[in-house]
Amino acid sequence: MSDVQKKKFIVTRFDPDKDQVPKTQEYTIPVKPDWKVLDALNYIKDEVDGSISHRWSCRMAVCGSCGMLVNGEPKLTCSTALSDYGDEVHIAPLSNFPVIRDLVVDIEGFMDKFKSVKPWIIRAKEKAVEEGPCRQTPEELHAFKQFSMCINCMLCYAACPVVSNVPEFLGPAAIALGHRYNLDSRDEGAGERNEVFRGEGTIFECSFANECSEVCPKSVDPAAAINQAKLLAVVDWAKSFVVPRGGDK
């Protein structure tokens, strides 16, 4: 068929068993007009080179597995249209993470940060199931809903200039998540989380470059979360001098 378009994919490869440093490998393949970047990678894996490694699952932009750099920008490859790119497309692993293999990065560090913000409901006394659901108005829900939409795709860490300099920085997604629980009307754990937030390498490291919010595929706006969290953590700290901790709940 004459209307079959071809594109060249320049893919970063790295196998720690063989390679000292990453290299690139080129694949020129036929592409369909409605393909996403991930479709091209899957075609290469299935039909051209079975040794290429990448993560993916839902292909509908909700599982968060397939974040990569596409022409240098952090993207969810399953929702990034190939038609937005020219005849050459560079695909590389997310920046600011150690690379395990090819396009697969090590997110263990993130998983630790994620847990450190205590991303669960904390209450002085847990509500019994017999009491039924808590009341929460649409306004109370709205207060945190946006920050609960994070799919942990790591694009914000790849984009963050602070993470790049200070790898231990708690980072956008983890802070947004902790802040999400702090804003939840059912939660009483803000005091504990604010102690985490006031620790070293956390919210005050943020230089407000806003890169995280610009690359976020789910419009979570972690930069806004960090800014709000800074304010709340300071207010909470100041209040600790005038009210016994936890006494205002």
Added chain:
Amino acid sequence: MEVFRHDLVIVGGGGAGLRAAIAVVEADPKASVALVSKVYPMRSHTVSAEGGAAAVAAPDDSLEMHFKDTVKGSDFLADQDCVDYFVDHAVEELTLLEHWGCPWSRDADGRVAVRAFGGMTAKRTWYAADKVGFHMLHTLFQTSMRYDRIVRYDEQFVTKLLIEDGVVKGVVALDVREGVPRAILGRAVILTTGGAGKCFPFTTNGTIKTGDGMALAYRAGVGLKDMEFVQYHPTGLPGTGILITEASRGEGGYVINSEGERFLVTRDYGVGQKAELGPRDMISRAIMLEIAAGRGIKGSYGDFVQLDLRHLGEAKIMERLPFVRTLARTYAGVDPVFQPIPIRPVVHYMMGGIDTDIDGATTLPGLYAAGETACVSMNGANRLGSNSLTECLVFGARTGQKAIAYARGASAGNEAPLLRQAQEEAARIEELRGRRKGGERIAQIRREMQKTMEEGCGVYREQASMQESVRVMAQLRGRVADLQLEDASKVFNTEILTALELANMVDVAETIAVAAAARRESRGSHACNDYKTRNDQEFLHHSLVHFEPGGPRLSQKPVNITRFQPEERKY
């Protein structure tokens, strides 16, 4: 080989697995649980569920109505004791999720809101806009982090159950990152690995849904139950198969043909007054008949009909169905505020699965299963939308509690023979890695499997094509043993993972074809052109498929009917 020891091993970190893990540590605070998943738990396919989770909440609703809707929806193949247990415990499970932080959508007074769903006679589907699976999964995963006794083994692919004297004592898991197999021992194992939609070419399922748990149990001698019942969701995007939630119709969306006609209203497809809110099996059939009658729209991925949300208006779509709007724009190039969405029936869910009793126990001591991978059975021949997320919680929790109670009384087993089995399994995996001598390509076998399953086990089925699928699958079972692999590396070798998953799918797909060909009637999702009616005289029974070296062996099991006698299923 590294060996890890726990009281209990859970395989799968989605809705059912996480709920089971939390139930175990809450029931026994000293219990140590291994949560083994081939992906990080928040990637599990529960994440893709959209529309909601069912539990009776409204004053005009009742447990009896939920029970009757579910049994009728199942075309009377559900076990009614299981359905009763399910509806009785649905509310407390969704309430727990609420207490754990799930952002359920609310009415103005702050109560949890409910929406209409297919085959349900009252509004009873709890929702968090149209990302319910995502929020439930993340809530469960984040809550599970409170418990240090839940020890995660992320990105570890279980390839074998370890069995001593007929009792399950652990698993072998391939550490994807390191490329080495490990033995993870426990006095009970729960399989919660989800469905097997990837046996088919056109599915809502993510690429990880390869029937792993079903294949593990099957090869260990446990029967797979009711595998012929494959749910086609009426509204998938052509080409990709991406799910457009039933909540679109629950919120008032129309299904229209090429003439703009609401054929579920104007023509008799058995859904009566329910129209677009009929059960999924009936609506998928209606769409296929409309397309066959020439009232579909031609598209590059086959003919389709349309889901029309325009009359709902932008405000309601943005409040209730924002994800649907994004999906339609990104993957179909249409904005549902202004244009109808192209849709066609798509493989979505396996009603069948690992044969368990109401406790999630299989016939193999020490082995349990819950969620889509199991068949308890509460879905029978056709599941109602929004029952399965709740099922993951209700039976995930119960199975966790029952499994840890069993594990407390069971012995840890004799490690030496278990580790010998694990070494044998390690050798098998090592033989497969970078296996150049093979003659078959992974992608080729997968294509042939998916093609024959679509042709033989589609929305409408015929004896001849089902028999052909049985024949092809038996052949593929032989060919999948001779795969050629290129990647000899240890670290994050996804090729060997894909090969192991393909072998799982081939086994599971064969059981689907075999069970389908044997059911010479039409019931629920199993619609046969050669046998157009339900035949309770001969087929009011579960089907069971057991593994035999020479090929699958088929048998039957009675349905538990307590108080709702089978009647004609008409809406």
